Every structure is written in structure tokens, then in C-alpha cells.
Amino acid sequence: GAGVSQSPSNKVTEKGKDVELRCDPISGHTALYWYRQSLGQGLEFLIYFQGNSAPDKSGLPSDRFSAERTGGSVSTLTIQRTQQEDSAVYLCASSLRLAGVGDTQYFGPGTRLTVL
Amino acid sequence: EDKVVQSPLSLVVHEGDTVTLNCSYEVTNFRSLLWYKQEKKAPTFLFMLTSSGIEKKSGRLSSILDKKELSSILNITATQTGDSAIYLCAVERYGDDKIIFGKGTRLHILP
Numbered sequence: 001g002a003g004v005s006q007s008p009s010n011k012v013t014e015k016g017k018d019v020e021l022r023c024d025p026i027s028g029h030t031a032l033y034w035y036r037q038s039l040g041q042g043l044e045f046l047i048y049f050q051g052n053s054a055p056d057k058s059g060l061p062s063d064r065f066s067a068e069r070t071g072g073s074v075s076t077l078t079i080q081r082t083q084q085e086d087s088a089v090y091l092c093a094s095s096l097r098l099a100g101v102g103d104t105q106y107f108g109p110g111t112r113l114t115v116l
Numbered sequence: 117e118d119k120v121v122q123s124p125l126s127l128v129v130h131e132g133d134t135v136t137l138n139c140s141y142e143v144t145n146f147r148s149l150l151w152y153k154q155e156k157k158a159p160t161f162l163f164m165l166t167s168s169g170i171e172k173k174s175g176r177l178s179s180i181l182d183k184k185e186l187s188s189i190l191n192i193t194a195t196q197t198g199d200s201a202i203y204l205c206a207v208e209r210y211g212d213d214k215i216i217f218g219k220g221t222r223l224h225i226l227p
Contacts (some may be wrong), residue, residue, distance in 0.1 A: 009214075035158065035217060045158035058156070089215060104202055105154060107217040 004108035007094050012114045013082055021077040021111045025094030033095075033105060034067055034077050036088040045090070050074065082115045089113070122205050130226045133195050137221045139205030140187040149181055149188050152204040154220065157170035161205055162190070165166040194225075200225045 005024045008016040013019050025032050034046040045059040060066070063083040064082075079086055089112050093105040120141045131133055146163035149164045152159035163172040165188060169218065172179050176195075181188045192199055202220040209216070 033158070043152065043159055043161065091215065104220050104222070105159070105204075106219075107206075107215075109216075110214050112214065 004085045004092055004106050006090075006108040006111050008111060009109065010112045010114075012116065014116050015084060017083055018078065018080045019113065020083055021079075021090050021092075021113070023075045023077070023092030023094075023108060024105055025073065025092070027073075029043075029094035029096055029106070030072065031095045031105075032069055032075050033093040034075070035093065036089045037091060037110075038088045046077070082105050082113075086113045087113055095108070118207075118209065118216050119156075120174075120205055120207050120216050120218035122221050124221060125219070126222040126224070128224045128226060129195060131195060131226060133225075134191065134193045135195060135223065137190040137192075137203050137205075137223070138187065139190070139201040139218055140185075141207045141216075142186065143207045143209050143216055144181075145209040145210035147210050149187070150206045150208065150215075151190050152178055152206065154177075154204055193224045197225045197227050199223065 004026055007022045011019055019057045033048040035043045036046060037043050047055055047057050047060055047067045049055045064080045067075060067077045079106040091110045092108045095105045123138045148164050151162040153162055163179045167168050168180040176193045178191045179188060200223060202222050204220045205218040206215050
């Protein structure tokens with residue numbers, strides 16, 4: 001596609017419910033990243049996938065968070081038993097390979113998650 | 117459609133030079149403008165500029181927001197090879213709290 005797409009654009013859920021957020025990276029990009037940004041805060045890294053390698057899950061804040069990437073393309077971020085502090089904008093980015101100085105990450109529009 | 121445009125797309129300078137990176141935006145309901153440094157994996161937060169804080173400085177880095185011109189600049193003085201990175205500009209907007217990113221400026225500092 002023309003860029004990274006994410007769905008839904010907005011999600012309102014009740015505390016304790018599970019949510020799934022979807023990311024469609026740019027075709028051909030082997031690296032995919034999930035971040036979240038709370039209002040006025042910097043980006044918080046969550047997880048990244050690089051090709052067929054095991055994902056780097058070092059940024060996931062708790063075991064309620066998980067992500068998978070099927071077929072090296074679409075990724076789903078799942079948050080179980082959501083809490084109010086999970087409310088944030090969840091951003092997905094993709095790049096041709098592992099980010100370095102010569103590799104630009106292309107960001108999607110984000111999913112705004114609100115946990116009531 | 118809201119957008120953030122950065123220039124130049126890439127820049128190569130020698131160590132010790134001063135560089136200025138540009139970011140312009142067309143975003144409804146502007147809340148804040150953010151600058152990030154992207155080296156490996158996750159971008160590192162540099163500055164956040166808002167209507168109440170239009171100029172920030174940290175060491176050799178400084179940034180100014182021009183709300184009239186809908187733009188911002190990031191200055192790096194006395195550049196070092198460690199400054200080599202992609203610098204990202206992003207704008208937050210009110211309402212849906214979405215963040216719109218520019219495509220970045222790729223900066224390379226030659227020793």
C-alpha cells in the first residue's frame with residue numbers, strides 16, 4: 001500500500017476487556033515496530049519484529065500485552081484485561097530492515113485507545 | 117489532509133559544523149510539536165514545543181516553534197559523529213490526540 005495503515009483509528013473499551021489493534025505495514029518492509037504515546041509524552045517502544053527472527057519484546061509493559069505478526073506482514077497487538085493506564089495512542093511503524101542511521105521508519109496514523 | 121513536511125531529506129556535513137533542520141506542518145487543532153532522534157530501534161525524544169513553550173535548548177541542541185509560520189527548526193551546533201541519525205518531527209493534535217510524523221531528515225556527520 002501507499003503507507004502504514006492501522007485499525008481501528010479509535011477504540012473505546014471498558015476496563016477488563018481485551019482489545020486487538022491491527023497494523024498493515026508497507027509492502028516489502030521486513031521490520032515492524034509497535035509504540036505507544038501518552039499525551040505529551042515521548043514514544044514508548046513496545047515490541048519489534050524483524051523478518052523471521054524472534055521478536056524483541058523488551059518494551060512490553062506487562063504480560064497483558066502481546067503481539068504477533070503473521071506471514072511477515074500484518075501485525076496484531078493484543079491487550080488483555082485492559083486497565084485505564086493503557087489509554088494512549090498506539091503507533092505502528094515499518095522499515096525495510098532493522099532501523100539504523102540509513103533506515104527510515106514509516107509511521108501509521110495510530111490507534112487511540114481509551115479505557116473507561 | 118493534515119501533514120508534516122521535513123527538509124532537507126538528507127544532509128551531510130563535517131564534524132564541528134552547525135546544522136539547521138526544518139519542519140513545517142499543516143495540522144488542524146495543533147497541540148504540540150515533537151522532535152525525535154532515531155538511531156537504532158526506538159526514536160529518542162528530544163523536545164516538545166507548545167504555544168506556551170516555543171523555544172527549548174539542551175546542550176548543543178535547540179529548537180524553536182514559529183506558530184505564525186507553522187514551522188519549527190532544530191539546530192545542532194558543533195556537530196559530532198554521534199549526532200548522525202534520522203531526526204523526526206511530529207505534531208500532536210487535539211480532539212483525537214493523533215500524532216502525524218514527517219518522513220525525517222537523515223543527517224550524516226563526517227569525521
